[in-house]
Amino acid sequence: MTVPPLPGVHPAWLPPEAFRAAGSRRVLVLTDPVGDLGGEALPGPVADLGGEALPGPVADLGGEALAATVRAEAAEACERHGGAVVAPGEPFDLVLALSSADALPPEAQAVREPEIGAEGFVLARHDDVTVVLADDPAGLLYGWFEVVRLGEAAFGEARPARAHRPALRRRMLDHWDNIDVHPVMGQVERGYSGGSIFWRDGAARGDLARVRAYARLLAATGVNAVAINNVNVHATEARLLTDRLGEVAAIAAELRPYGIRVHLSVNFASPIVLGGLDSADPLDEGVREWWARTTAHVYETIPDFGGYVVKADSEGQPGPFAYGRSHADGANMLADALAPHGGVVFWRAFVYNHRQDWRDRSTDRARAAHDHFAPLDGQFRDNAIVQVKYGPMDFQTREPVSPVIAAMPGTRLAVELQVTQEYTGQQRHVCYLGPMWSEVLGFRFWGPGERTVADVAAGGGLTAVSNVGDDPYWTGHPLAQANLYAFGRLAWAPDLDPAAILDEWIGLTFPGGPGLVRATLHEMMDGSWETYERYTAPLGVGFMVRPGHHYGPDVDGYEYTPWGTYHFADRDGVGVDRTRATGTGYTGQYPAPWSEVYESLAECPDELLLFFHHVPYEHVLQSGSTVVQHIYDTHFAGAEEAAAMRLAWEKLAGSVDEALYARVKERLDEQVRCAEEWRDQVNTYFLRKSGVPDAHGRPIH
Ligand code: GCW
Numbered sequence: 138m139t140v141p142p143l144p145g146v147h148p149a150w151l152p153p154e155a156f157r158a159a160g161s162r163r164v165l166v167l168t169d170p171v172g173d174l175g176g177e178a179l180p181g182p183v184a185d186l187g188g189e190a191l192p193g194p195v196a197d198l199g200g201e202a203l204a205a206t207v208r209a210e211a212a213e214a215c216e217r218h219g220g221a222v223v224a225p226g227e228p229f230d231l232v233l234a235l236s237s238a239d240a241l242p243p244e245a246q247a248v249r250e251p252e253i254g255a256e257g258f259v260l261a262r263h264d265d266v267t268v269v270l271a272d273d274p275a276g277l278l279y280g281w282f283e284v285v286r287l288g289e290a291a292f293g294e295a296r297p298a299r300a301h302r303p304a305l306r307r308r309m310l311d312h313w314d315n316i317d318v319h320p321v322m323g324q325v326e327r328g329y330s331g332g333s334i335f336w337r338d339g340a341a342r343g344d345l346a347r348v349r350a351y352a353r354l355l356a357a358t359g360v361n362a363v364a365i366n367n368v369n370v371h372a373t374e375a376r377l378l379t380d381r382l383g384e385v386a387a388i389a390a391e392l393r394p395y396g397i398r399v400h401l402s403v404n405f406a407s408p409i410v411l412g413g414l415d416s417a418d419p420l421d422e423g424v425r426e427w428w429a430r431t432t433a434h435v436y437e438t439i440p441d442f443g444g445y446v447v448k449a450d451s452e453g454q455p456g457p458f459a460y461g462r463s464h465a466d467g468a469n470m471l472a473d474a475l476a477p478h479g480g481v482v483f484w485r486a487f488v489y490n491h492r493q494d495w496r497d498r499s500t501d502r503a504r505a506a507h508d509h510f511a512p513l514d515g516q517f518r519d520n521a522i523v524q525v526k527y528g529p530m531d532f533q534t535r536e537p538v539s540p541v542i543a544a545m546p547g548t549r550l551a552v553e554l555q556v557t558q559e560y561t562g563q564q565r566h567v568c569y570l571g572p573m574w575s576e577v578l579g580f581r582f583w584g585p586g587e588r589t590v591a592d593v594a595a596g597g598g599l600t601a602v603s604n605v606g607d608d609p610y611w612t613g614h615p616l617a618q619a620n621l622y623a624f625g626r627l628a629w630a631p632d633l634d635p636a637a638i639l640d641e642w643i644g645l646t647f648p649g650g651p652g653l654v655r656a657t658l659h660e661m662m663d664g665s666w667e668t669y670e671r672y673t674a675p676l677g678v679g680f681m682v683r684p685g686h687h688y689g690p691d692v693d694g695y696e697y698t699p700w701g702t703y704h705f706a707d708r709d710g711v712g713v714d715r716t717r718a719t720g721t722g723y724t725g726q727y728p729a730p731w732s733e734v735y736e737s738l739a740e741c742p743d744e745l746l747l748f749f750h751h752v753p754y755e756h757v758l759q760s761g762s763t764v765v766q767h768i769y770d771t772h773f774a775g776a777e778e779a780a781a782m783r784l785a786w787e788k789l790a791g792s793v794d795e796a797l798y799a800r801v802k803e804r805l806d807e808q809v810r811c812a813e814e815w816r817d818q819v820n821t822y823f824l825r826k827s828g829v830p831d832a833h834g835r836p837i838h
Pocket of ligand 1: 327368369448452487
């Protein structure tokens with residue numbers, strides 16, 4: 138089965154037109170017999186743990202379903218575009234074959250490799266034939282989508298055989314979706330795209346066609362795992378683990394044909410709230426048995442279930458601290474329950490004191506994850522993955538990379554990104570995040586030539602909070618689709634160039650569009666993250682958003698709150714002193730050379746200066762500008778760039794779909810308005826605090 142076009146729903150990067158090149162060819166699909174790679178532990182790229190494989194995924198349930206998907210995809214594309222699915226022995230232009238298939242044609246034999254590996258594929262073109270060869274059906278599906286992405290180029294010049302393998306084995310989207318509409322957070326916490334695609338009116342949706350379409354979009358980017366409920370697990374959602382498991386199974390059935398495993402966020406106190414026990418102590422035998430039994434039942438119902446996601450002892454969620462136990466104790470209890478079935482637990486490291494006294498200058502929220510987790514390195518089970526936000530605070534526009542990522546060489550780590558634009562414009566602003574993620578993934582803690590963040594994440598995975606909802610464009614802002622696309626592509630290949638990823642996305646989403654569309658979208662989006670940074674919080678200081686909903690400027694909004702997010706601006710200067718010499722000592726959580734670079738006022742990169750140092754307004758940056766002049770300049774420039782984006786878009790009237798044009802235009806109007814508001818509030822705030830006038834005499838209020 139494939140996914141029929143859904144009326145009223147934008148096809149995102151898989152419009153029928155994107156399949157023209159492949160669908161107008163003669164296609165041979167060889168999937169019999171389906172290989173059984175899934176039967177054993179899959180080899181995982183786990184450089185930091187001596188290269189052994191994670192246990193599971195077990196039963197190859199999805200194998201046949203995936204193979205059927207590849208056949209159906211090819212058949213549908215051919216039917217639409219005039220090609221044909223041909224039988225063995227007939228001439229063909231494209232062959233999609235499992236390496237174990239009977240009667241491999243010589244063109245496919247020629248590119249065989251001893252081991253292509255789980256989810257990988259070899260792509261080659263010679264003698265006017267394009268070959269996709271894979272060891273398992275998932276690899277074949279990814280190969281098919283690579284051919285789609287290449288379009289006519291897949292059938293052009295000869296290409297030497299090249300193996301494509303995912304750099305990270307777990308490529309996952311977390312949904313912060315609630316079943317019941319939460320009185321404050323709504324149906325989707327931090328969702329800016331309407332309701333949930335999974336849940337409505339207190340239950341799983343009856344019609345899950347949209348979920349299938351989502352799975353297909355994700356598969357085309359390389360994502361292979363999804364968590365379908367909020368990490369803040371409320372009462373109704375907790376029951377997905379037990380009496381409402383059938384709803385999870387129904388969703389899993391929609392995701393499976395596209396190679397996506399379903400995961401659940403679970404409440405640490407489930408033994409109490411669901412099981413009627415009087416404790417959730419991870420070392421209590423009764424509690425452990427409850428989890429083992431409950432988990433076994435999950436696997437009886439959903440044999441390829443992926444595992445659990447847990448937010449514990451964080452922002453009011455229950456956790457092991459209540460019993461005097463560590464996070465390793467908590468995570469290992471769940472890991473032990475999951476291990477016999479090949480599942481994993483993603484245990485979040487987002488643990489900090491959200492009831493801090495703002496008067497207390499010694500507590501530093503940035504330190505919290507490292508303080509809690511680094512000492513536990515080596516204590517986690519092999520199937521317990523510690524999931525770390527990319528920065529030490531909370532998905533800000535600019536943060537240093539979290540030192541936890543460097544501090545746990547004996548633990549599997551997953552790095553968590555945020556596709557939903559909570560702090561980056563809430564899908565009302567154009568903010569292409571590919572460049573930020575690329576910078577994070579390529580960051581080298583130990584200096585040049587050493588391992589990157591992506592290398593570390595290979596042990597556990599890359600996860601991100603999804604930006605999708607039931608909005609006709611999936612993501613509210615149509616251009617925010619590019620972020621979802623880029624996440625999947627970077628999780629597959631972290632060293633891809635974000636501008637090239639954007640280019641792929643443009644080509645697929647606007648097929649056949651004039652060159653003006655491509656050029657304009659690059660003009661608007663390539664640098665949009667930095668534009669957003671320019672008109673919002675300066676120099677890495679973070680926050681300055683409206684408390685609660687986190688949209689729009691409020692410079693002091695968080696300054697006297699318990700959340701640990703302060704900028705400490707006074708009449709003399711601004712920034713947080715996190716040095717070892719005079720501050721909170723946070724810089725000491727980094728290995729050399731970064732512990733020294735960040736400690737040093739002279740060497741600290743400008744864009745992070747106020748994250749690490751409290752400096753006078755007239756402090757001279759590496760750029761040569763002063764801090765306060767930099768604030769004025771970037772805020773004027775950022776707001777101007779937002780206005781220029783809107784002008785650029787206006788040139789596309791008539792060149793893109795009218796409704797899409799109007800939706801983007803309406804959002805750009807809001808972006809321009811909001812950028813001006815940011816500019817004026819931030820500039821005015823710092824002029825009033827510092828008394829230093831703008832060197833160029835521009836209007837500040
Ligand atoms: O960024 C913050 C959000 C919360 C979220 C939390 C988390 C799900 O404001 O809404 O809760 O992070 O990551 O757990």
